[in-house]
Amino acid sequence: MSLRIVVTVKYVPDATGDRHFADDLTVDRDDVDGLLSELDEYAVEQALQISENSDDDVEITVLTVGPEDAKDALRKALSMGADKAIHVEDDDLHGTDAIGTSLVLAKAVEKAGYDLVISGMASTDGTMGVVPALLAERLGVPQVTLLSEVSVEDGTVKGRRDGDTASEQLEASLPAVVSVTDQSGEARYPSFKGIMAAKKKPVESWDLSDLDIDEDEVGLGGAYTVVESAAERPARTAGTIVKDEGEGGKQLAEFLASQKFV
């Protein structure tokens, strides 16, 4: 038996950099260094673990939709141990929203062939956490999302989802779309050997025409939402800072009382 896993990974601006908007109110990707979203490293890690625990022949493909530089994210995932990569890149993709991204991912996943899609819990820039659910809806396969534990056996995926009010055990048959949280287990660092091997692994490039997607369906023009304005949040007005010289707790209580919290 063989198991084809596609891991969706996003190339995102570094959260510790100075992120801001470009003139067209899309995320400015020029000024801030990008990287493989940390939350997608957990998805790559779980794919690798499923592969390591399986008697099947597992092939792991990493897939990204993003600009030229997004290749860096693919390289990182390959150096962690994925087998091959697909990069969907097209100038018309600029400004694509979650609905459009899910369309491109769905077409690409179908073209690649899959038994299991593994995504991260959310992208660290958009932080919507909806693409995996959208992908499942489009593919018409079960959504087994936000798992802090996942396993695959005999064509069935099982996992634990820690929700707001309860922790749930989930089960679905393959093919399915899974997303994993940062509670699923630390992601490994690429080894030197892994980094060297990654250089020789295949990276395919597809554009919209390869996926039979019309340019009107994606990009800023195809978006289902418009950002009307983006304003930098005014810096919080400088607060009072005191050094504790034995009365710090009391001074703080006084402040809280003055604000009617006590």
Next chain:
Amino acid sequence: MAEVLVYVDHVDGAVRKPTLELLTLARRIGEPVAVALGNGAGDTAAALAEHGAVKVLTDEAAEYADYLVVPKVDALQAAVEAVSPAAVLVPSSAEGKEIAARLALRLGSGVITDAVDLEAGDEGPVATQSVFAASYTTKSRVSKGTPVITVKPNSAAVEAAPAAGAVEALSVTFSAQATGTKVTGRTPRESTGRPELTEAAIVVSGGRGVNGAENFAIIEALADSLGAAVGASRAAVDAGWYPHTNQVGQTGKSVSPQLYIASGISGAIQHRAGMQTSKTIVAINKDAEAPIFDLVDYGVVGDLFDVVPQLTEEIKTRKG
């Protein structure tokens, strides 16, 4: 007046507070029609009517509990077809966002997640969002289809606004996908007796500086003196000192209380992402250079093991 669908988050009929906030926001756009699903759905009606629901559509089918997400999407879709609303509002929980996104895709609509405010606009509701770890505020709207918007807890005040709240059965035909993901077990979270983290008016959080699970008692004592919820940084959670359900930040809960008190937390960007929209921020940290002090209304540079117990005592004294 146009109707606005509000998805009801409830536990066995007890309506959770963010849903009541949604009713306040929904009234700015139109007449709220609530959709309550699953066990106890009918019991939600009184609370919903009191807060402005003109109608409550209910369905108590077992599918909502037995299978993940999709049955709820099927139900909301049925409700949209029955009501033709001006917008659909859903509480911004992890599940709420997934339901909203799938619904929007089916309706050919756009979806906006994590709104912190909502107002009526000429071209449909305008949602305020807080992005890039709350360093930017954006205003957006849905430009295609029926707007589907998820709204974060604490985005509006709960207001009483009695309305009819007539209960009607919603008739739902489940899709082929509805039974795809089976819920084979469910362990409800144990209640701590403290307020829900995302709903609390005051949150008291501890970080790596708390230095041990046993020391979280100091944080809890302060929280209890204020009737607050307890939060933790990821460092404290990863160290196993406090449960992940209490983590505040990008990959934990996002909170927006009236008052946030951070003890022994440095204020990393991922932590700020989950608390920066709090109204008043207070920090206790022994490092005067900690980035958390850039955010505070009041900060104490000092050892939390001295400051926090003194603060707790003083609050208790003042409250008498």
